[in-house]
Amino acid sequence: MSDHHAPALPIANRTVFFVSDGTGITAEAFGHSVITQFDLKFKQVRLPFIDDIEKAEDAVRRINEAFELTGNRPIVFSTLVKPDLASVIFKSKGLHMDLIQTFVAPLEEELGIKSTHTVGRSHNIADTEEYKNRIEAINFSLAHDDGQSNKNLSLADVILVGVSRSGKTPTTLYLAMQYGIKAANYPLIPDDFERGKLPSALPEFKGKIFGLSIAPERLSEIRNERRPGSKYASLENCRYEVNEAEAMMKREGIRWLSSTAKSIEEIATTILQEVKPDSRL
């Protein structure tokens, strides 16, 4: 989790392509997790919306050009569902990593039925309930950012608490955007620590509260970018707030994690496991 001081990787004179009939987001995310297993830096090119023969032939030209330019076979991760488009891409001079064909064939055998070769179904979320849920959840999270509103907190799936700048806002937006989860967030501030109590709107919702904490050193760094030299950003004050917030969460029996060394995705996944707001989706 902490190779941010890792030396720069040697550059491979080789291009990696992510070819998709949709956005290519899945092909890229997956291909990226494969190539990061090698200590080499690759030039990476996403080719989305390859959904007819002409575009596929154009993609082949680009792959072959990269071969001629570098003298090395490009690596091609593709998620083309339609066999006729996939077979055009197979003619390129790249090394083919076809995600769909590799796994669909054994599944057809296991399930005893044929696949439908339907493009982009997993992304077909416009006009559906799921799409509406996401937009609604984003609006909810924006309206309930930073304790702005106590209205409709009962409708929240999750309520994040933590000191200012502990990562609450990006996490609530991610939960809304990716999972359609209505996530409110509520800051814990010095007033709350002096009173020694959770903000008064919260106790009745304890079952869906989740806390974020953060290392005081990191918090001070982040706050100093916004308000350099302020008391708010001082290490001393950050230590005080973090200690108080953690003590309060322990006292109140609130589950929490430290966001310091975690990505937004990791924080969101942990919250999903702990609070299980998706169990009713």
Add this chain to the structure above:
Amino acid sequence: MSDHHAPALPIANRTVFFVSDGTGITAEAFGHSVITQFDLKFKQVRLPFIDDIEKAEDAVRRINEAFELTGNRPIVFSTLVKPDLASVIFKSKGLHMDLIQTFVAPLEEELGIKSTHTVGRSHNIADTEEYKNRIEAINFSLAHDDGQSNKNLSLADVILVGVSRSGKTPTTLYLAMQYGIKAANYPLIPDDFERGKLPSALPEFKGKIFGLSIAPERLSEIRNERRPGSKYASLENCRYEVNEAEAMMKREGIRWLSSTAKSIEEIATTILQEVKPDSRL
């Protein structure tokens, strides 16, 4: 793009597992795009953070339980980088779709080097420049939502324009969250149409403006959820605003797309292709 009236799929008495040493987001996204090739509805279970032998053995127990419960082999998509963890999972009674091993081996041969078997490197973004960029971009997008601020528009990578409720906010947040792109958004309102001009803050940034339009019928539906029966939401007014906005974008030479039948991901990918704000990332 329009099977939202598709009949409910028959339910397969079979569980699909997504097993990962990280969040499992990639395994799930990819596995989902494979299983949606079959006209069956599966029970789906994500098992994230499987990063030691004990957790792997626990995952095996859950997979085997699903086998006993259903009488059908579960399907297991896994992205376990460490061979010792992967080999524990392989002992389960599931049908194994190992994304890493399947593609890493041929790549090792092609590249002539061994993979590093390093866990979660592609998600290792905490503490890095990339992570900071994303958080900064989210803050920028929030501060520049709905034309709230003209300050620092010169720092924006993209400025989205369009009528109210055309999908600008979710798109800017997605661009920020996924790509660290600073995206502002600016509404086009009846005042602008009467003046026949873009909002005065915008013309100097025309190179990075991108427009969203939407079918008037859909817009009216969306607006009616917020303000039922209002003039704002009426089909007549929505037709007027959409026509005027599209005419203005054509006149001003602004690239645009219709968000009506598109997912947030598809809109964002198209913007990346057109405006190329990531070329300097």
